[in-house]
Amino acid sequence: MAQELALRTPSQSFWAIRLGWLAVVLTALLYCGVRLHDGAALQTNLLSLLPATEADAIAEKAVDTLATSLGDRTVFLVSSRDAMHAKAAAMQLGAQLTRSAAFRNVIAELPPFDASQITRFYQPYRFSLLSAADRAALDNGSTALPALLAHRLYAPVETGLSAPLADDPFGWLSHWLADLPLATTRLELEDNFLIAHSSDASGDTTSVLVTTTLAASAYDAQIQADVRTAVAQAEQSLARTFPDVTLLRTGAVFYASAARSASEQELHRIGIVSTLGIALLMLWVFRSPRFLLLGFVSTGIGIVFALAATLLVFGKLHLLTLVFGASLIGEAVDYSIQYFVSHLGADAGQDARQSARVVRPALLVALTTSLLGYAILVGVPFPALRQIACFAIAGIGAAFLSVVSLLPALLVNAPRQPHRSYRRAARWLGGWQAALSRRGAWLCLALIAAAAVPGWLRLTSDDDIHLLIQRDPELARQEAIVRKAVGVENTTQFFVVKGDSAEQVLQRAEALQRKLEAPIAGAPLKGVQSVAQFVPSARQQSEDRARLARRVFADPQALRATLTDAGFRADVAAGYLNAFESAASDPLTVEAWLAKPWSQPYRHLWLGQVANGTAAPVFAAIVVPTGATAAQLPALAALADANAGIRFVDKPASVARLFATYRVDSGWWLAGALTLILVLFCVRYGLAAGVRVTLPVICAVGITFAVYGYAGIPLNLFHWLALMLVLGVGANYAVFLREGCARDHADIGGVWVGVLLSAATTLLSFGLLGTSAMPVLRSFGMTLALGIVIAVALAPLGMPLSRHRSS
Template sequence: MRFASVAWRQWTLRAAWLLLALAAALYCAWRFAGPTPLQTNLLALLPPTEADPVAEEAVDQLARVLGNRAVLLVSSRDAAHAKAAARQLGDTLTASRAFASVTARLPPFDPGRITRFYLPYRFHLLTARDRATLAGSANDPTALHDALAERLYGLPNAGLATSLAEDPFGWLQHWLGALPLAASNLGIEDDLLVAHRGAITSVLVVGTLPGSAYESDVQRGVLRALAHGEAALHAAWPDVSVARTGAVFYAEAARRASERDVHRIGVVSAVGISLLMLWIFRSPRLIVFGLLSTALGILCALAATLLVFGKLHLLTLVFGASLIGEAVDYSIQYFVVYLGARERWAPWRGAREVLPALAVALGTSLLGYAILTFAPFPALKQIACFAIVGIFTAFASVLSLLPSLMTRPARRSPRGLFAVAATSLAKWHAVIGGRRAWGVGLALVIVAVPGWLQLRSDDDIHLLIQRDPSLVAQERAVSAAVGADNSAQFFVVRGATPEDVLERAEALGARLGALQGEAALSGWQSVTSFVPSVRQQQADHALLAARVFADPARLRALLGEAGFRDDVAQAWPAAWAQSGAAVLHVDDWLREPWSQPFRHLWLGRSSSTPGAFAAVVLPQGVSSANEAALAALARTLPGVSFVDKAASVSRLFGAYRQDGAIWLAGALALVLALLMLRYGWRAAFAVALPVCLAIGVTLAVFGYAQVRINLFNLLALMLVLGVGANYAVFLREGALRAAADIGAVWTGVLLSAATTLLSFGMLGMSSMPALKSFGATLSLGIMVAVLLAPIGMSAGMLPAQGRKT
């Protein structure tokens, strides 16, 4: 009867774990069967950094607007080849259906449409030069006559032209000529956008994506179509080259590099851990059980992360692959008890024996990962969720599933290896343990102090994101040919009404134009270049009323003397008389199709802040020499903020790095409190000493090696505390077990450290700089923690355990 009850319990547990695994696997399969849940948007790694939520909204909106384009530059020394190749590439990409639209040939466009749009508002639109001329005409009676003569007898305008009858003084034509419609090196030739640089002719081809640049299906379609198009070009014109830029290419490169990291780290970790366990335990069965427990942890972690966050960032996926080494630690400790018990094996009693060690180890690890949830970076919160669920599942499976599977005693036990391990532990403990422990600690601190004094920091955002060098080179080539400024800095102008925004943007423009010397800009883009504020329009209208139309008879005489027919001389003043209410608004401009390339300058009503409107002003020629002046200028204007996302994130990196020492001290206090509950205060300090020294030695090594530390080093030290404390715990708990083989316990501790080092050490080979920092810090810290772990044993434990071997 008792046997039937035990068998029922075993099969119930097996079925429960099988159902959990099936549910997690089916959920993950369902999520990956639809639109990919993998998050390749590098900006998703970054937290909100702007004090003004409208500014943060502007960052997101500009990223969306500019991120859905793929820009291609077809170049050759033969202009005819470049143009023909661009036309062919445009046709090929259009036929591929990988893009929503492709623009190579410009569609027919009547420039007169822009003129006709502004014509009803011509008496409200003056350039700064014409405004100054009219303002000074009160003291210069010939000013209007000279302006009219220049219009009649000057050189013809190569830009947007107006008729003499509708614009006799040319003020509207001057306004149209000042529009920033072609703020680049590009010109229109043969219905193509062409740039000439020396002997090189380049033609621009722009594709609009059918979806997000961060969707893997979109990325694959674009890359496939482009590869086919480039192959056809090179076959027809070997002298033609194609440079590319766009978020879709960077996202695809990041996804590909991360997938490569996942495969390399996952495969190497799994194979390495399996070989280590096979060498130590000499049992393929134990390897299967250990990897089963780990696989359950990772599968449940993946499902939980997708359920909580909806998306899985590549950084989380790569880090998750390295979790294999930590998750397998719990099963290794159970296997140590299993092999040490030999013929006395009882699976559930073994679980009870290992429970205190695993519980304390779980608590310290969960604490280390829980602190990551307080970090401001979404990806780190995902990593924390993934790790917490993964190691807790592995812990639970070791205590419930493995006892239901490992019911028979081990056929063989590596007693010789355990005996060697026990001897080596005794010798090493004699060197660093007992009364010598505090002397060893003091010596390490003395050696470490000079290294600590040499510590330096580097909070640059590029520690988090590393762009593909070949894509960066191509982006620079495109920017140089087009003449566009890819600066990520910009101004956000906000106000309670659209009019407030326009007035403040004009005030900003006036201040930017007044900058001199190194602070000066090469230019800027603003919506007020297309739509002045109502106040400015009314001021221009009033200026015309005072300086031009105040004396209708004089105006008609002036037009007549210049040779205008009487009907024209009558019609233009009549149009003026009817123009008082004709004020241009932003919405009128937004409805025009030709405004599309510039609509990102107007953000409109804020979705994050009720009652707020916003626009962006894009400065050109931002450099380290004038960046500080631009930021200072923004602080002097109401409703204006200077946004530099990279600098903001770097400052946040620095602030959280400085707080990291406080976090680390708080985490250490909590770990000590946890250890005191189990061991009492004296033993708790002894158990915590190895990991504290490991943290100190790691920082000292970075100082001596002139490695600049960053936030990710500090966060990794949190994990060193959480994971590294486990080894002293495992060793002390093993020594406290009455029937334990201390050699087996020490072997298990070393194997646990080796598997963790193998997995986390592989992070050092990651393409992501943040993970490299994680990997280097964790590897060094864990290595020192396991070497010093015997300090956590009291002097009286080892001999008593040693006689049992």
């Protein structure tokens, strides 16, 4: 009975392991399926890749507010040589887009708008609203009221917003209204359409603006699909009806959709090509579909756990992480490859469990070095890189666990490969190790190191934000044309103004605006957008009212005489005087302005009360300088005063500075990681052997730097971080060889085949990243491919000189 129980125990144990893994994997698959079924967990927002570069949380909120206010808008430009065709096509486009569920509203033909409603809103506060020029004129004691009145009466007819003459005889409200930043584009209102006219050698072109607001976020997968469908159908319809019309578009939804499409294409290409390539290599080496299937079982488990862990930790999964994850297949399969070659090269009496125990120390050392490389990425404050690190750590860890526990349970009674299939590989390895062990080889390495020094000295750096974000070139071309036609610039620099109250924010914004209206770095800006232009501070309103009371209304009889002498009726003059006396004493407020529909395009300028992590309330607003050149940016930054609650935000420059900081720090991280690995290897193998095992990956890092220097390729943060992975992955090859030599009865030829196969699969996966359109992935792929080739070529340096078994 005891013997029967003993015979059944291994089988029962195997089935327990299989069923346990099956349950865990099904749970992870179910979780991933629930999270990914509607695409909501997939993130395509390129800005989400960027770290929080601003030390001030309110400045980061301002960045998000601007991005959100602009992200849900799309702009179409319908152009034709025939003005009537352009307008009719714009109407047709608007009607078609309106029928789509992707858009909350579509504006092609503007509804009738009574501009006088703006005047009527400000008219009760007209005695508290003075332009800078009118303040200067009133403060100038030599300027007489009759002269100011005559200038208003005999000036050319005013266009734009203006108050009735009876309510604004001196034109002060009209002057203030004229300074509002409402007409900041090249567009003209024509037949209720917003029109842009342009001319070239071939004639005149009329362009009609059509604007839309999305029904949901631009990064929602369903919205992107609906927008693509609606725009494609509209383009086909326009092509049939108006073949002379061209349609251009811009908006975050188009960039997000293009990024999603490009990422999915790369995901499929890298995943399919690497999977097929790895499958062919494994079939060629192991000559058995069973080993291929088991290898992909462990790899698939790693990918499933990586997806589940990333979704669990971050909530969302960026497509950049998915594309990188497709290349992780080549690294995750390494553990199963090493296990297979160990088992197939062992004596016939060694079962699958014994093979797992024999190879486990080598796999543990390799796992430690790989996890060390990825763990460093966790400390980098880039959301995308943290996701990649989490994905890789979870995936590699799960693949390792499945190899050492699940595969032995599935590898029962697997066919063995004859030892002679590894003998040729053993002879090649012996010859290559002998060549590397000669004095001439060490001299050659010394010469290579000497030749690398000039390459290191030629190294340069590039910390441009576009290394992380690559925009679709066709969409960028269309956006440039639309912006040129409309006359709107794409600015990423602005000021954040903070205060303890709304009043303090408005006062500080006014002070900043006065500075921005003066020449900056020797040249004026094109303009300024600030909420204080629409709503002056209560202090400024009070001062303007006091100025009028002192300068104009102090002598009512004289003012009445001035008005009647200029031709105003007595009742009009009396009404103007009574209006000043009965004018509301309460100042104009931001809340009253925000309540008006026509304030909507400018509401992003007011952040209002924001959370600051303290009990005291904090209010904030945005001031946008327009038309600033690169030469003016330092001067604009110098205007900011953190103590006075004004901060200059330049997101691209902030990211570039952070890139540079972490690029420099990554050099120290790399040196520290090398030191840790060297210590780890010295502890396990001894001092001399530890140095020899570490030397291949050190050479891989050094030679890669030299190649980049000679090739004139500037280094960025992602090259350095890729070298961390070279360190983690490349060190494994020397470890596998060293551990293989240390095992009794191990076939070193099989170990070498496993190392070459592991390197080939990793190169196949990560090397494909070098062809990616995403600069960050391309940097990763190029660096990893070059470093791994060098590391595997020099891996035999770590083998013991006195041990070499080829049979």
